[in-house]
Amino acid sequence: MPATIIVGTQWGDEGKGRFTDLFAKEMHLVVRYQGGHNAGHTLVVDGETFALQLIPSGVLYPHITPVIGNGVVVDPAVLLDEVAMLEARSIDCSRLKVSGNAHLILPYHQLIDRVTERHLGKNALGTTKRGIGPAYADKAARVGLRVQDLYDRDIFREKLALVLKDKAPMLAKVYNQLSPSVDEICARYLDDLAPRLQPYVADTINLVHDALEAGQHVLFEGAQATFLDLDHGTYPFVTSSNPVSGGACTGAGVGPLHINRVVGVAKAYVTRVGAGPFPTELTDEVGEAIVERGHEFGTNTGRKRRPGWFDAVMLRHAVRVNSLSEVAITKLDVLDAFDEVRVCVAYEVDGTRLDHLPDSQSVLHRVTPVYETFPGWGSDLTDATEPGHLPSRVHDYVTFLEQQVGVPIRLLGVGPGRDQYVQLSS
Numbered sequence: 001m002p003a004t005i006i007v008g009t010q011w012g013d014e015g016k017g018r019f020t021d022l023f024a025k026e027m028h029l030v031v032r033y034q035g036g037h038n039a040g041h042t043l044v045v046d047g048e049t050f051a052l053q054l055i056p057s058g059v060l061y062p063h064i065t066p067v068i069g070n071g072v073v074v075d076p077a078v079l080l081d082e083v084a085m086l087e088a089r090s091i092d093c094s095r096l097k098v099s100g101n102a103h104l105i106l107p108y109h110q111l112i113d114r115v116t117e118r119h120l121g122k123n124a125l126g127t128t129k130r131g132i133g134p135a136y137a138d139k140a141a142r143v144g145l146r147v148q149d150l151y152d153r154d155i156f157r158e159k160l161a162l163v164l165k166d167k168a169p170m171l172a173k174v175y176n177q178l179s180p181s182v183d184e185i186c187a188r189y190l191d192d193l194a195p196r197l198q199p200y201v202a203d204t205i206n207l208v209h210d211a212l213e214a215g216q217h218v219l220f221e222g223a224q225a226t227f228l229d230l231d232h233g234t235y236p237f238v239t240s241s242n243p244v245s246g247g248a249c250t251g252a253g254v255g256p257l258h259i260n261r262v263v264g265v266a267k268a269y270v271t272r273v274g275a276g277p278f279p280t281e282l283t284d285e286v287g288e289a290i291v292e293r294g295h296e297f298g299t300n301t302g303r304k305r306r307p308g309w310f311d312a313v314m315l316r317h318a319v320r321v322n323s324l325s326e327v328a329i330t331k332l333d334v335l336d337a338f339d340e341v342r343v344c345v346a347y348e349v350d351g352t353r354l355d356h357l358p359d360s361q362s363v364l365h366r367v368t369p370v371y372e373t374f375p376g377w378g379s380d381l382t383d384a385t386e387p388g389h390l391p392s393r394v395h396d397y398v399t400f401l402e403q404q405v406g407v408p409i410r411l412l413g414v415g416p417g418r419d420q421y422v423q424l425s426s
């Protein structure tokens with residue numbers, strides 16, 4: 001029952017999509033298990049760039065069934081637009097399956113996300129304003145509406161009326177905003193979106209288990225990342241779901257014994273969008289150079305990402321909380337132009353060295369990184385396709401990273417193209 005999870009090990013935007021796409025060749029199912037259209041997975045296929053928000057990256061392969069699991073929050077309009085965008089580019093989406101248990105993002109979720117961020121002022125979290133947090137909050141409060149509710153008009157209307165009884169006055173009185181009415185939402189969701197979504201709605205739990213029992217390969221594709229995880233991230237500067245590997249179990253309906261490979265994806269440096277602590281952040285010209293060379297601007301929101309050096313302390317933590325069996329490094333080529341490359345191996349606070357992530361966030365805010373510095377390799381890695389093409393300084397750097405994190409580094413991304421990677425061991 002070969003099941004693999006691919007998970008981000010930093011603050012997102014590690015380039016998970018490109019490895020998902022690489023693994024997809026041998027997969028039958030690719031399953032998204034959390035998040036929503038806050039994700040942005042960029043894939044470059046035959047020189048064409050695809051930016052996916054909600055549909056699993058495997059959709060680009062005709063032999064794969066892309067699955068949106070129960071743990072995802074779905075804005076049906078966004079999903080249908082994405083299907084239309086892909087089909088206009090001759091990508092067949094008819095195999096797509098969406099769990100009836102997935103929760104819906106409704107118009108008031110997006111409204112609440114926007115106004116609460118504005119209300120927080122300088123304390124804003126920097127969310128993607130897609131309604132993700134408010135939709136998950138309603139799920140936890142047991143007032144969410146699910147995809148399956150779209151197909152029971154009475155239930156949908158009844159649940160919606162109940163929720164809006166609270167939300168509409170709250171939006172009006174606290175935030176001076178008008179929520180769409182029950183009738184307006186019903187017209188849009190039940191009359192327009194529901195019939196168009198219906199062909200994709202499926203029992204995804206049994207679909208995944210049938211595939212596993214038939215010995216088919218299933219890839220669980222995480223969105224966002226370990227340090228944006230609601231439980232394991234830098235709370236409250238996190239997303240509202242569980243991107244860690246355990247999230248695949250709850251968000252797709254499989255137990256941990258089904259999983260036999262967990263691949264953590266890490267960029268050769270670190271970026272983060274939105275607010276929150278970031279020990280290795282670079283606010284100087286080196287950071288600017290990373291942003292420029294790495295095109296570090298949000299796929300979805302266009303926001304400039306905050307850059308920093310590679311943080312092995314974070315990655316060691318990510319190895320633990322995800323049970324990573326291996327690591328894949330992306331964007332190594334972005335560092336080609338640097339005279340020296342740094343790796344944070346520990347933190348220091350009040351004269352004490354910390355080899356682990358502190359469990360107190362107040363301490364995390366105060367740590368300073370302890371760096372090891374490596375000479376740059378001074379050559380262009382973008383054409384490298386096998387280990388022999390890599391300069392010895394790159395091998396030294398990667399071996400060092402491997403020792404730091406304690407699990408094998410099996411893949412190195414050296415450019416955005418589908419074939420721009422080096423496999424180090426199998």
Ligand code: IMP
Pocket residue numbers: 011012013038039040125126127128129130131132133223224228237238239240273274275
């Ligand atoms: P939300 O997921 O929109 O609620 O945003 C919460 C935090 O997660 C913010 O700091 C966002 O910038 C961050 N975030 C959400 N999705 C992504 C992503 O796909 N990549 C990187 N950061 C993300």
